[in-house]
Amino acid sequence: MLKNLCQKMFGRSLWVYHANSGGCNGCDIEVLNVLTPYYDAERFGIKLVGSPRHADAMLCQGPAMRSTAQALKRAYDAMPAPKLVFAIGSCACGGGIWFDSYSVLGPVEKLVPVNFYIPGCPPRPEAIIYGVAVALGLVDKKTAPVQFKQIELPIPRYHPGDLRGRDELVVYEKVEKV
Amino acid sequence: MSVLSKLKEALVCLKAGRVTLPYPAQAMPVPEKFRGRPIFDVAKCTGCGGCANNCPAREILVFDVCQEVRVLQYLGRRCAYCGRCADVCPEKAVTMSHEFENATNAIGDIKQRIELFMSTCQRCGRCFKEPTTLDQLKMKGYRFDDVAHERWVFRSKAYLDSEPVVDDIKIEWE
Numbered sequence: 001m002l003k004n005l006c007q008k009m010f011g012r013s014l015w016v017y018h019a020n021s022g023g024c025n026g027c028d029i030e031v032l033n034v035l036t037p038y039y040d041a042e043r044f045g046i047k048l049v050g051s052p053r054h055a056d057a058m059l060c061q062g063p064a065m066r067s068t069a070q071a072l073k074r075a076y077d078a079m080p081a082p083k084l085v086f087a088i089g090s091c092a093c094g095g096g097i098w099f100d101s102y103s104v105l106g107p108v109e110k111l112v113p114v115n116f117y118i119p120g121c122p123p124r125p126e127a128i129i130y131g132v133a134v135a136l137g138l139v140d141k142k143t144a145p146v147q148f149k150q151i152e153l154p155i156p157r158y159h160p161g162d163l164r165g166r167d168e169l170v171v172y173e174k175v176e177k178v
Numbered sequence: 179m180s181v182l183s184k185l186k187e188a189l190v191c192l193k194a195g196r197v198t199l200p201y202p203a204q205a206m207p208v209p210e211k212f213r214g215r216p217i218f219d220v221a222k223c224t225g226c227g228g229c230a231n232n233c234p235a236r237e238i239l240v241f242d243v244c245q246e247v248r249v250l251q252y253l254g255r256r257c258a259y260c261g262r263c264a265d266v267c268p269e270k271a272v273t274m275s276h277e278f279e280n281a282t283n284a285i286g287d288i289k290q291r292i293e294l295f296m297s298t299c300q301r302c303g304r305c306f307k308e309p310t311t312l313d314q315l316k317m318k319g320y321r322f323d324d325v326a327h328e329r330w331v332f333r334s335k336a337y338l339d340s341e342p343v344v345d346d347i348k349i350e351w352e
Contacts, residue, residue, distance in 0.1 A: 094257075096256055142280070
């Protein structure tokens with residue numbers, strides 16, 4: 001549904017606002033790298049604007065911090081109504097490796113509702129382009145939760161049924177996989 | 179003068195040619211030593227929990243359902259892809275893959291969950307040493323052998339009050 005809405009609402013061009021709420025500047029450099037001629041994001045109509053009032057999407061970098069929480073909320077409220085929020089980098093997705101610090105509140109989804117997550121520390125410029133393409137419905141997302149289960153005990157286990165005495169000596173028999 | 183300088187600029191631009199990479203149309207190769215998403219190999223993993231102890235972001239959770247079943251859960255939310263889990267793994271069960279296109283609309287999509295059988299010590303019946311004697315007694319896998327019949331009784335779930343819910347492993351933000 002969000003995909004259809006995105007294609008309808010953001011059909012032509014996406015103006016993004018670049019909000020750093022206390023990151024280390026690595027994701028900012030990668031986002032600006034997307035706009036360079038090498039990864040020319042403007043051919044998709046993506047343009048960086050300076051004010052959240054002009055923007056369709058907000059690129060959040062850095063965790064939600066105590067000092068910048070109000071500013072981030074105000075920037076989100078200032079955006080016009082169909083708005084997308086991208087959390088770029090592991091700080092914005094999950095709080096970063098200083099998630100338990102006194103000044104870090106956690107991921108930005110504690111403050112603003114996040115639509116798309118682009119993990120990476122920092123994410124490659126290709127990953128950011130891929131995330132925007134996923135948001136616009138151009139490509140499908142590649143990740144899915146993975147669950148592995150061992151169905152067989154890898155090491156032979158001694159079963160109590162196989163434990164028999166032989167000449168006052170306990171012998172383990174039948175060493176096989178259970 | 180200005181026309182000349184603009185012509186000069188145009189010449190420079192023409193000399194540079196087209197540098198834009200055809201990324202969304204073509205796949206981009208990553209460098210050889212690029213560290214992407216860690217992939218956990220369940221066949222090699224012994225469940226030692228070294229990756230969980232070494233993870234600076236505390237993103238790998240270890241949860242013992244009972245003495246024998248151990249659940250390792252990797253939540254890739256704040257993973258910095260530092261590769262310390264791959265470095266510390268004695269069995270080389272963690273490999274840093276070249277996957278970087280992990281953008282999702284649900285953060286649970288980058289989760290990996292491994293359920294492992296843990297083998298118990300044949301002497302003491304448990305795998306780990308608890309810090310205090312009381313903790314050792316309280317341990318789930320503490321054994322109660324059938325002395326009368328001289329049989330080894332498997333009672334790892336003796337101290338679990340109810341059926342364990344595995345799905346409720348969550349990191350508290352606060």
